[in-house]
Amino acid sequence: MSARVSGGNDKAVTPDDLNASDVAVGPGSSVTRGVWARVMKGAVVEAVRAYEAMGAGQRERVLEEALVVPAATRAQLVEVLRQARDFAGAARLLESEGDDGGAAPLYEQAGAPLLAAEAWLRVGEQARAAAAFERAGSLEQALALYQALGARESLAHLLGRMHRPMEAAQVFRVLGNAHAELEMLRAVPSDDAQRPEAVLRMCELLDAEGATWRALVLLADGIKHATGSGLLLLQAEQARLLQQLGLASAPEGAAAAEKAPPVVDGYGYLKAIPIFDGLSLEDMRDLYRLARPMLLPAGTTVLEKGAKGMGLVVLLEGMVSVSTGPGRDARQLNMLGPGAFLGEISLILDGPVSAHVRAHTVVRALRVTRMDFQYFLETHEAAALRIYRLFTQSLAERVRDLSS
Numbered sequence: 001m002s003a004r005v006s007g008g009n010d011k012a013v014t015p016d017d018l019n020a021s022d023v024a025v026g027p028g029s030s031v032t033r034g035v036w037a038r039v040m041k042g043a044v045v046e047a048v049r050a051y052e053a054m055g056a057g058q059r060e061r062v063l064e065e066a067l068v069v070p071a072a073t074r075a076q077l078v079e080v081l082r083q084a085r086d087f088a089g090a091a092r093l094l095e096s097e098g099d100d101g102g103a104a105p106l107y108e109q110a111g112a113p114l115l116a117a118e119a120w121l122r123v124g125e126q127a128r129a130a131a132a133f134e135r136a137g138s139l140e141q142a143l144a145l146y147q148a149l150g151a152r153e154s155l156a157h158l159l160g161r162m163h164r165p166m167e168a169a170q171v172f173r174v175l176g177n178a179h180a181e182l183e184m185l186r187a188v189p190s191d192d193a194q195r196p197e198a199v200l201r202m203c204e205l206l207d208a209e210g211a212t213w214r215a216l217v218l219l220a221d222g223i224k225h226a227t228g229s230g231l232l233l234l235q236a237e238q239a240r241l242l243q244q245l246g247l248a249s250a251p252e253g254a255a256a257a258e259k260a261p262p263v264v265d266g267y268g269y270l271k272a273i274p275i276f277d278g279l280s281l282e283d284m285r286d287l288y289r290l291a292r293p294m295l296l297p298a299g300t301t302v303l304e305k306g307a308k309g310m311g312l313v314v315l316l317e318g319m320v321s322v323s324t325g326p327g328r329d330a331r332q333l334n335m336l337g338p339g340a341f342l343g344e345i346s347l348i349l350d351g352p353v354s355a356h357v358r359a360h361t362v363v364r365a366l367r368v369t370r371m372d373f374q375y376f377l378e379t380h381e382a383a384a385l386r387i388y389r390l391f392t393q394s395l396a397e398r399v400r401d402l403s404s
Contacts, residue, residue: 047080183289196230266366275390283383291366296359303357309346311369318363347373
């Protein structure tokens with residue numbers, strides 16, 4: 001059914017105008033006529049109900065007919081489709097009018113990131129287009145846009161997802177993100193020709209952190225798999241580190257591992273947080289790479305009561321005190337140490353902090369910001385579904401405990 005436009009004007013069409021001479025004859029035309037009558041009367045709520053009651057084929061017919069009705073009527077229908085939550089249909093109509101800026105967010109609501117990306121691109125919103133291409137799995141297109149935009153952090157994370165760890169590590173190095181760089185270097189396979197280069201850079205980073213023994217353990221393993229010039233470079237680095245520690249030779253195998261101090265990098269602590277239970281190994285590594293190291297002197301405010309949440313904080317070393325507020329009369333509620341985590345609710349719910357947290361000693365921690373976490377959710381759909389399910393369960397249990 002198609003309402004006819006006479007004289008090229010957008011004259012309002014009444015239900016009486018919508019007769020057999022104005023309607024394309026076809027299956028379902030009698031049903032669509034009822035929707036159009038309500039749209040043209042401005043009876044939006046009634047039109048929404050009628051549209052929702054239609055089958056998929058009949059709704060498609062309405063969208064086809066909408067292309068030839070006056071613009072004012074089509075705009076009315078777009079509002080009907082929005083309220084009926086046919087976001088993709090509304091987006092199609094806006095796109096047909098050249099309103100790509102209006103169509104793009106509706107395509108995103110409809111779960112059609114590729115169509116959203118193309119619409120964002122047409123209106124020059126390259127950053128939004130790149131993010132939508134990434135969500136759609138069109139990683140090469142996203143990569144090209146991030147490169148053109150100079151969006152290095154997004155570029156680095158995407159290279160990691162594309163299993164191009166050395167390239168990702170190089171970008172993270174430029175950004176000064178040693179934590180993420182180290183994670184990417186670890187992902188270089190042992191049989192990769194660039195593995196010796198990756199091991200050397202990891203040793204440099206570990207040595208700079210004071211973890212020289214860990215670097216020696218890494219070198220011992222790298223030497224087993226290296227050949228040619230790569231082997232010589234690793235052996236030279238091993239000799240340098242041994243001299244630095246005042247040793248004549250490297251302890252073999254288990255002995256070297258025993259001398260290395262325990263690794264507290266936070267991955268295990270992050271993995272143990274209930275809302276991350278069930279995430280795949282690859283998803284967990286991606287999430288861990290987004291974490292940012294924190295070093296807080298004693299007395300530093302970690303979370304301020306009433307302030308906006310700063311995201312998730314996972315304690316690696318040191319102690320923090322949790323109290324009812326910052327003042328001297330505040331009551332201490334708890335003391336937390338390694339493995340404890342704070343602020344996980346602020347990852348999903350943007351509200352004020354409910355308690356005051358202060359570093360009781362020097363504290364080393366990892367932080368996942370709300371912004372970084374939202375990026376993770378948008379680019380890891382299966383993980384996002386699992387996290388939201390577990391978060392909802394956890395929240396329900398807290399409410400139940402408070403009620404009882």
